[in-house]
Amino acid sequence: MEDLVIRAACLDDAAAISTLVQRTVRISNGKDYPANSIELIVANFAADKVGERMAERDVFVCQQGDRVVGTIALGGDRLRTLFVDPDLQHTGIGARLVDHLEAHARKGGVRELTLSSSLTARGFYERMGYRLIALEEHDGVSTFLMGKLL
Numbered sequence: 001m002e003d004l005v006i007r008a009a010c011l012d013d014a015a016a017i018s019t020l021v022q023r024t025v026r027i028s029n030g031k032d033y034p035a036n037s038i039e040l041i042v043a044n045f046a047a048d049k050v051g052e053r054m055a056e057r058d059v060f061v062c063q064q065g066d067r068v069v070g071t072i073a074l075g076g077d078r079l080r081t082l083f084v085d086p087d088l089q090h091t092g093i094g095a096r097l098v099d100h101l102e103a104h105a106r107k108g109g110v111r112e113l114t115l116s117s118s119l120t121a122r123g124f125y126e127r128m129g130y131r132l133i134a135l136e137e138h139d140g141v142s143t144f145l146m147g148k149l150l
């Protein structure tokens with residue numbers, strides 16, 4: 001895909017990021033988690049919460065034309081909030097966002113990235129070289145703690 005740009009996000013992007021994440025959670029993660037867990041996650045990605053978290057994370061968006069089609073963030077040594085528009089998944093955007101974030105983290109001195117993977121994304125992260133560290137559970141939502149040496 002030619003016209004994709006990955007750039008640092010700003011506060012003005014919070015609403016578009018919120019819309020993207022909430023839609024992706026419902027469509028993609030909805031296959032793997034019960035409805036009450038999905039709604040907890042959706043509530044956690046309201047635009048105001050996305051905006052507040054930008055103060056403590058480096059957030060990036062992948063933009064196609066004027067549309068935000070993917071997002072990823074770095075908080076400390078943790079890869080966070082990777083979501084790709086369901087209509088464009090399996091076209092390489094997720095891998096590009098992870099490559100971008102790993103390069104950014106490396107520049108900032110991070111030696112090992114960790115993340116909390118959804119059940120949905122585990123195979124993707126394994127493909128990207130992350131290893132399983134532990135199974136975790138928060139508020140009844142199961143995730144996989146994974147890590148990769150940079």
Ligand SMILES: CC(C)(COP(=O)(O)OP(=O)(O)OC[C@H]1O[C@@H](n2cnc3c(N)ncnc32)[C@H](O)[C@@H]1OP(=O)(O)O)[C@@H](O)C(=O)NCCC(=O)NCCS
Pocket residue numbers: 024025028029081082083084085088089090091092093094095096116117118120121122123124127
């Ligand atoms: C997980 C996600 C970010 C992957 O993004 P994507 O753009 O679809 O992934 P890519 O097209 O870059 O795939 C890269 C590689 O991983 C593979 N892959 C993608 N999803 C996979 C999966 N669920 N299981 C196994 N492999 C997968 C692809 O086939 C591709 O392999 P290849 O290089 O051999 O062709 C995306 O599917 C998504 O947003 N999922 C829902 C939200 C989510 O769970 N995010 C993670 C929160 S922790």
